[in-house]
Amino acid sequence: MAQDKALVELLYSLADDDFILAYRGSEWLGLAPHIEEDVAYSSINQDMMGHAVKFYSILEELGEGKADELSHLRAPERFRNAVLLEEKNGEGTYLEQPQFDWAFAVVRNYFYSVHKKIRMQSLKQSSYDPLTDSASKVLIELQYHLMHWETWFKQLMTSTDEAKRRMTAAIERCWNEMDGVLTLGPFAEEMISKGYIASEEEMRRKWLAHMEKTFEQVGAHLPGELGMTKGNGRQGEHIEDLNQALSTLSEVYETNPAAGW
Amino acid sequence: MTGIESKQMADTIYDVLQGVKDPEIDSVSILDLGMVEGVEVEGPLAKVGVLPTFTGCPALGIIQRDIVNAIIEVEGISEVEVNFLSKPIWTTDRITDQGKEQLKEFGISPPPANHTPGEPWEIPCPYCGSVYTTMENLFGPTACRCILYCRSCKNPFEAMKPVANIGDDE
Numbered sequence: 001m002a003q004d005k006a007l008v009e010l011l012y013s014l015a016d017d018d019f020i021l022a023y024r025g026s027e028w029l030g031l032a033p034h035i036e037e038d039v040a041y042s043s044i045n046q047d048m049m050g051h052a053v054k055f056y057s058i059l060e061e062l063g064e065g066k067a068d069e070l071s072h073l074r075a076p077e078r079f080r081n082a083v084l085l086e087e088k089n090g091e092g093t094y095l096e097q098p099q100f101d102w103a104f105a106v107v108r109n110y111f112y113s114v115h116k117k118i119r120m121q122s123l124k125q126s127s128y129d130p131l132t133d134s135a136s137k138v139l140i141e142l143q144y145h146l147m148h149w150e151t152w153f154k155q156l157m158t159s160t161d162e163a164k165r166r167m168t169a170a171i172e173r174c175w176n177e178m179d180g181v182l183t184l185g186p187f188a189e190e191m192i193s194k195g196y197i198a199s200e201e202e203m204r205r206k207w208l209a210h211m212e213k214t215f216e217q218v219g220a221h222l223p224g225e226l227g228m229t230k231g232n233g234r235q236g237e238h239i240e241d242l243n244q245a246l247s248t249l250s251e252v253y254e255t256n257p258a259a260g261w
Numbered sequence: 262m263t264g265i266e267s268k269q270m271a272d273t274i275y276d277v278l279q280g281v282k283d284p285e286i287d288s289v290s291i292l293d294l295g296m297v298e299g300v301e302v303e304g305p306l307a308k309v310g311v312l313p314t315f316t317g318c319p320a321l322g323i324i325q326r327d328i329v330n331a332i333i334e335v336e337g338i339s340e341v342e343v344n345f346l347s348k349p350i351w352t353t354d355r356i357t358d359q360g361k362e363q364l365k366e367f368g369i370s371p372p373p374a375n376h377t378p379g380e381p382w383e384i385p386c387p388y389c390g391s392v393y394t395t396m397e398n399l400f401g402p403t404a405c406r407c408i409l410y411c412r413s414c415k416n417p418f419e420a421m422k423p424v425a426n427i428g429d430d431e
């Protein structure tokens with residue numbers, strides 16, 4: 001098959017988004033607010049890692065290289081995930097003095113999951129069959145993730161003043177970077193004209209409509225314009241946090257690529 | 262091999278697959294879980310189509326290995342191919358009645374038969390049958406399970422998450 005750049009770029013953005021956010025989520029293991037949340041969050045991360053594998057496997061079939069190598073050996077500038085999803089969970093590391101921000105985890109995962117649902121619903125109508133099949137499967141599992149994050153989001157937004165203050169700060173932070181998630185990147189036009197996925201505008205409108213409903217339910221207002229201030233991951237722009245994530249992630253793989261997982 | 266012989270061979274393989282269990286719920290065979298989509302025999306080659314329950318299920322590799330190890334013992338088979346299929350999608354209504362009973366024995370409440378995705382579902386306790394139960398965690402020790410508590414017999418238990426193909430609701 002001739003190299004279809006738009007398709008390949010779309011698959012990288014789908015795979016990398018899930019891969020990086022699942023990695024950030026896995027750093028929370030043992031640190032979540034309570035043990036039930038540890039179980040839930042790690043289960044969600046495992047699902048998301050599975051989704052990433054699905055998309056990397058399609059790339060493998062398209063001749064991009066082995067799925068394991070695509071996830072572990074690519075240079076940061078070849079990643080197409082949104083910058084918001086690679087950002088650290090907070091100060092410190094999961095091994096040393098983690099000062100992670102739970103409000104940021106809730107808001108980032110909630111915003112992302114809502115968009116992921118819209119994106120998967122669009123992919124269900126994709127002209128490319130492997131995307132249609134994958135999206136149908138992903139949507140089923142995603143439904144549970146969305147319920148989970150929406151519950152956290154609404155409960156914390158209607159909780160104590162401190163919770164609201166922290167949530168408001170996290171919302172502002174994510175809002176300022178969310179356009180990086182919503183954008184399709186430089187190959188947008190071709191992705192849409194080939195029928196792979198719906199337009200950015202349509203998906204952004206649906207995402208905002210969903211947010212408006214949620215915010216209204218918790219008595220809050222949507223912040224102003226959505227932003228993308230730290231770079232466009234869809235065209236390979238990233239921050240230092242991605243380097244840190246990738247070097248941690250690939251440490252074992254690089255030591256022994258033959259190791260079983 | 263004639264058509265009839267292949268058919269008999271496929272039946273033999275189904276019998277053997279009855280002994281292959283999900284390593285995370287080892288009372289239920291992958292057949293009763295509805296994970297096997299088809300068996301084909303071409304001479305000494307057996308091909309098994311398998312539907313993953315959850316995408317990120319880490320048990321898939323083990324299931325694949327167990328299928329190969331089980332079928333390779335069948336006389337006349339020297340090669341086994343396991344294919345994970347993305348279509349059709351595995352849903353909980355594929356679990357057989359026997360599978361549902363075996364899940365209960367394992368302490369896992371089987372998924373409800375007619376459940377609308379997104380709606381709350383009534384989950385009877387696998388020990389006492391009471392529906393006076395509360396959901397403790399939508400997620401459990403494996404991707405396909407959730408954790409509940411029975412207010413009648415005061416036992417914690419698990420249930421299989423309902424998985425149905427969802428429509429294009431907004």
Ligand SMILES: [Zn+2]
Pocket residue numbers: 386387388389390391411412413414415416
């Ligand atoms: Zn009971």
